[in-house]
Amino acid sequence: MVSKPLIVIVGPTAVGKTQLALRLCEDLGGEVISADSRQIYKGMDIGTAKPTAEERQRVPHHLIDLIEPDEEFTLAQYQEMAYRAIDGILSRGRLPFLVGGTGLYVRAVLEGFAVPRVRPDPALRKRLQQEVEAKGSEVLHGRLRELDPEAAAKIDPHNVRRVVRALEVCEATGQPISRLQRKEPPPYRILKIGLTMERKALYRHIDERVDRMMGRGLLEELKRLVEKGYSYDLAAMSGLGYKQLGLYLRGEVDLAEALRMIKSETHRFVRQQYKWFRLDDETINWIEVDGDPYVEVRAVVGAFMGSFV
Numbered sequence: 496m497v498s499k500p501l502i503v504i505v506g507p508t509a510v511g512k513t514q515l516a517l518r519l520c521e522d523l524g525g526e527v528i529s530a531d532s533r534q535i536y537k538g539m540d541i542g543t544a545k546p547t548a549e550e551r552q553r554v555p556h557h558l559i560d561l562i563e564p565d566e567e568f569t570l571a572q573y574q575e576m577a578y579r580a581i582d583g584i585l586s587r588g589r590l591p592f593l594v595g596g597t598g599l600y601v602r603a604v605l606e607g608f609a610v611p612r613v614r615p616d617p618a619l620r621k622r623l624q625q626e627v628e629a630k631g632s633e634v635l636h637g638r639l640r641e642l643d644p645e646a647a648a649k650i651d652p653h654n655v656r657r658v659v660r661a662l663e664v665c666e667a668t669g670q671p672i673s674r675l676q677r678k679e680p681p682p683y684r685i686l687k688i689g690l691t692m693e694r695k696a697l698y699r700h701i702d703e704r705v706d707r708m709m710g711r712g713l714l715e716e717l718k719r720l721v722e723k724g725y726s727y728d729l730a731a732m733s734g735l736g737y738k739q740l741g742l743y744l745r746g747e748v749d750l751a752e753a754l755r756m757i758k759s760e761t762h763r764f765v766r767q768q769y770k771w772f773r774l775d776d777e778t779i780n781w782i783e784v785d786g787d788p789y790v791e792v793r794a795v796v797g798a799f800m801g802s803f804v
Contacts, residue, residue, distance in 0.1 A: 498803060499585055501683040502796060504594045505530075505601055505772045506690035507765040509700045511784055513546055515690065516594045518789055519796060520554040526584045527556045528577055530595025530604070533734045535561040535568055538720060541713045542736035544704070557584075564720060564731035571610035574603045578681065590800075598771025599657075605687075607679040613667045623659045638662065643671035651767065656730060686799040688792055689772055689779040696785075697765060702758045705736070709754070714740055735761050 502525070504512050516527050529535075533543040537560045546556055557580040562568050577593070577600075584591040593604060603610060627635055636652035642665050650657045664672040692700070717740050725732065727741045736757050743753040774781060780795050782788045 499683045500590060500800065500803060501581060501681075501685050502590065502592045502799070503601065503605065503685060503687045504592060504690065505598075505687065505779065506596065507692075507697060507768045507772075508544075508596050508761065509704050509765075510690045510692050510697060511788070512594050512596070512690055513544070513550070515789065515792060516592050517546075517550055517554050519793070520590070520592060522793070523590050523796070523800070524588075525554070525590040525592045527554055528580045528584075528591060528593045529556060529558045530577075530593050530597050530600040532573075532597040532600060533731075534559045534595075535573075536564045536731045537562065538723075539564060539716070539731060539734070539737070541708050541711050541716045542734060544708075564725045565729055567615045569610070569615070570599065570603055570608070573600055574608065574610055577604045581681075581683070596768055596772075598768065602771070604681070605685060607681050609679060613664045616663055616667065619663055619666065620659055623662060624655070627655055632658065635659070635662070639665075643673050645673035646671060649673075656733075684803075686796065687779045688795060689774075689776075689781045690784050690788065691774065691781055692784045694765075698758075698762050701761045701765070705754065705757050705761065708736065714743075717741065717744065735764060 502519070504516050504519075506512055516525075519525060520527060527546075531543065533539065534545050535558065536543070539545075545559060546554075550556075551559075558573070558576055561576075581591045581593070581604075593601065595601065602608070623635060632655050633652050635655070635658050636647060636650070639650070639658055639661050640647035643661060646661045650661060652658070661672045664670075713736055717737055720732070720737075721727070721744065727745070732738065732741060739748075739753045739756040739760065742748045742756075743750050748756070772779065782791055782795075
């Protein structure tokens, strides 16, 4: 019998994953492994909704603040570090919680992707990015469809970073990335909890959170990054909030329009997240957030932990 537990909390942005995880960890002696592809960047705290310093004192967090905004970070690196963090938590007799909304990160850990160890190729990436700017992302996605139709079917044509990565692997190895991504599930017994919320209410939460981020100094955070020399063209700076406020700082839109764009793009991002975390996925224990979901979630976790002998 697999005796190593892993609890996973997924769901769309702004649904309440962080606060729920904090309470569960304090109650059960747990630690959080972040599954958020934006929280890996140092100095990008407000716009990525990182746990605060106080929250990180309450509960240990892992895989946050890993790299500078201009450094590369691969899925293979994330997966390796996540497994190491999970095993370290278990070795201390504590309970690991994998928490986040980046579907690819979550699946890489839970399904055990054999991620191709192909280093980023800056020259190739620059050339492909220039091609996107000149011809549009659909052209690049069409090329991937010819080389690796299986991978292309799983990648949103507008997700340029993933399209570029798939082409990069094809070019470096001469093989489709889909063929290289074998799966070997890790040796954990896994409980998946999904938080969801009525869509209009979720959008309202998102809009209110954007306003709170601005009040906490999101614009000033971006200005500090720019003053340090980080380019608007960096992948890190394409994140929600930073990209749109970058347009404002460059004088391309006014502040009101930048805020409208942040909220609208975050709504669109939520719809994309629900493609990764599907409400009809029977492996996920979906909990409707209408008020405080803690008691219901705690009961599910308690039943899961009670199954260990």
